[in-house]
Amino acid sequence: MIGQTISHYRILEKLGGGGMGVVYKAEDTKLGRVVALKFLPEEAAQDRQAVERFQREARAASALNHPHICTIHDIDEHQGRPFIAMELLEGQTLKHKIGEQPLEIEEALRLGSEIADGLEAAHGKGIVHRDIKPANVFVTRRGQAKLLDFGLAKLLRPVGDVTAGETLTKSQAAPGTLPYMAPEQLRGEAVDTRTDLWALGALLYEMVTGKRPFHEELVPRLIDAILHQAPVAPRALNSKVPAELERAILKCLEKDPARRYASASELRAELERLRRRLEPATRTGSSLRGKLTVAGVVLVAVIAVAGGVWLQKWLASAPPAATQESKPSIAVLPFDNLSADPENEYFSDGMTEEIISKLSRIQELHVASRTSVMRYKGTTKDIKEIGRELGVRYILEGSVRKAGNRVRITAQL
Secondary structure, eight states: OTTOEETTEEEEEEEEEETTEEEEEEEETTTTEEEEEEEOOHHHHTOHHHHHHHHHHHHHHHTOOOTTBOOEEEEEEETTEEEEEEEOOOEEEHHHHHTTSOOOHHHHHHHHHHHHHHHHHHHHTTOOOSOOOGGGEEEETTSOEEEOOTTTTTOOOOOSSOOTTSEEOOTTOOOEEGGGOOHHHHTTOOOOHHHHHHHHHHHHHHHHHSSOSSOOSSHHHHHHHHHHOOOOOHHHHOTTSOHHHHHHHHHHTOSSGGGSOSOHHHHHHHHHHHHHHHHHHHOOOOHHHHHHHHHHHHHHHHHHHHHHHHHHHHHHHSOHHHHHHOOOEEEEOOOEEOSSOGGGHHHHHHHHHHHHHHHHTOTTOEEOOHHHHGGGTTOOOOHHHHHHHHTOSEEEEEEEEEETTEEEEEEEO
């Protein structure tokens, strides 16, 4: 197919292939951009019901515009074989990144938080992935997690004898990859957002230990382990795993969905809280950084207090219907580094994270997550447009400028 033009896509090279299709790098001749084309397997294309189901799912997934979800641009078919055009990513899958070695704890927390953020956006649209696994998470060259194959997860396909690493399907059951399937999936029961959280728990386990939580190779034993056995505690395999992270992972892997996290946003908040707690122990810097941090703490305290006072006044003055309708909502945009020295970039980003952390402690206030706002770093978009995209009523923006021994920090609500 190399060199052929399909629809308005010119095939440039083959990128890879697997059980769910073959992927090519292609040029979109209409828009002049490079994309990835994923063709479904020929056997799947023969099942028209499955294809129609896939198309419905892909249309829904194409509405997801999120920094941690691979964007679907188009759905089409060539000679009766369906394909999707999607964002071309550079980097590697989480499967290749992990190999058989655990990641650094901070990196695992960051990637886990980003995956949870992507799931939160999908679940908010009523979309359950159903096949979260390391091969379906891409880590870009900049270290950003991207969820793949939304819309493919519900495509049933015939399989022969499955192995522990292959897709398992049966009539009336949601598909998935066996080692990452939640107990309710294996039993053929209805799945919901908590099914994805079980799989994310399995991913977190593998990221911090280098091993799957249930690693039996024989299919009957693997199924029995998922349904009835408890995984080995992560700290028994990696003593660097914090006890709180171990508890979070094991909560995701509860057999009963009701005992897991209630939502991806709840899990994301927990992972971000753990990440913030680890930062002081891992971050080092010069005396300049110490001075800047002192300045930052002062500003964060001022903004947090001001935010609390503003919130109390808002709640006191707002009509009863307004307070019942929804929480007041705010997004803290990445602070701009106006200093000539790019070394100060870490400080402006740290300011953003700390302010988000402080404001998140106000229960009556909904605060947009760090991963959601970081995509607007350096943006020229209008504030109102950003507010609409994030679904918030208020936005805090600011800048940091250092000259000599003086630091000027401005913030505007």
